[in-house]
Amino acid sequence: MKHFKKVIFLIVASVIIFTSCSVKVGYNPHNYDADNIIKMIGELSSKSFNGRMAGTPYGIKTEEYVASKFKKAGLKPAxxxxxxxxxFLGVSGNPTPEYILEVKDGNNMVKGYKYGKDYSFFTYMSHKGEATGRGVPxxxxxxxxxxxxxxIALIKYFKDADSNTLSMLYKKGYTGVITASGDPSDRRxxxxxxxxxxxxxxxxxxxVDLDVFDELMDYSKKGYxxxxxxxxxxxxFKARNVIGILNSNRKSDDYLIISAH
Known part of the structure; x- marks a missing residue:
């Protein structure tokens, strides 16, 4: 009968616990140093890693950091x-700084709203546009x-916000969309x-927040x-998983594979 090697996979979202100690074959997992864990958390969350976004120079720096910890822990490259x-290949979407939401009376601004406080981006689909018009529920x-x-369409709840529905609104003459809540179906x-x-x-x-939505409705009724x-x-973008393998110290055909990114 053919003998199959037993392989154990461990996918880790954080390498903190495993790599915080100098792991060797036969190490005791209860002997890791809590001070090292705190130190690594501080390093990875510091400004020098700038959020660790995959596909950026800071993501590459994080990959190399994790690989160095794997090597120090005694793992073999896998x-x-x-x-x-x-x-691996990935797709990343981000709002740009080009966000404006304000109420106007002719050329004069009546009230402006703050991004991140009063409103935020809606849908994960690429787009770019600007419009001034009356709000219509x-x-x-x-x-x-x-x-x-x-x-500008004022939609209190936008269910299944996809390109088909948005395109329909655009073709009917709407030049923008504001919603108080939604269920974007475009995040894959x-x-x-x-x-x-x-x-x-x-x-x-x-x-927008519900209070802001109601306020915009009132302004629209008044003709603003x-x-x-x-x-x-x-x-x-391109990024890399970091993969290491640890041989068992008891059975030669058992392995522990650890991956992080």
């Missing part, structure tokens, strides 16, 4: 070409949404952004206009 690394459950001209598993190739990519959109600007960029 990546490509005798290294600790396995490259829209009920997406209505099968006969009327066409308008230069209006393992990704943080989707490139939108439809006309909806021209449609600015934000998600809304100035809206938003931009969300989606880019592909």
């Amino acid at each position: 990546g490509v070409g005798g290294t600790f690394y396995q490259e 829209v009920n997406l459950s209505d099968k006969n949404i009327k066409g308008v001209k230069n209006a 598993k393992g990704q943080f952004g989707v490139n939108d190739m439809e006309v909806s990519s021209k449609l600015p959109r934000v998600c 206009t809304i100035h809206l600007k938003s931009s969300f960029e989606v880019k592909s």
Whole structure:
């Protein structure tokens, strides 16, 4: 009967506990140093790592940091070409600083809202747009949404916000979307952004607090206009998993594989 080697995989989101001690074959996992753990947390969360975003120079720095800890712990490289690394492709989306939400009376600003406090980005789809127009309440459950001209759709709850629905609003004359809550259906598993190739990519959109939404509704009823600007960029990137292997000190055909990124 053919003998199969037994392999144990351990995927770690953080390498703190495993690599905080000088791990060798036959090490006692209860002897790790808590001071080393605190030190590593401080290093990885410091400004020098700048958030550790995958695909950035700081992500590469983090990968090399983890690989060095794996090597120090006594793990053997289990990546490509005798290294600790396995490259993968990812997609990342981020809002740009180009966000504006304000109420206007002609050319005069009546009230401005602060990004991150009063409102935030909406949907993970790439887009860039700016519009000024009257706010018009829209009920997406209505099968006969009327066409308008230069209006910003005020949607209290935007269910399944995808490019098809946004494109429909754009084609009906809406130049922007403001919602108090939503359920974007465009965030795909393992990704943080989707490139939108439809006309909806021209449609600015934000998600606001409920109090802000009600206030915008009141301003719109009084004849004021809304100035809206938003931009969300989606880019592909390359990053690396860090993989190491630890041989068992009891059975030669048992292995512990540890991966982190």
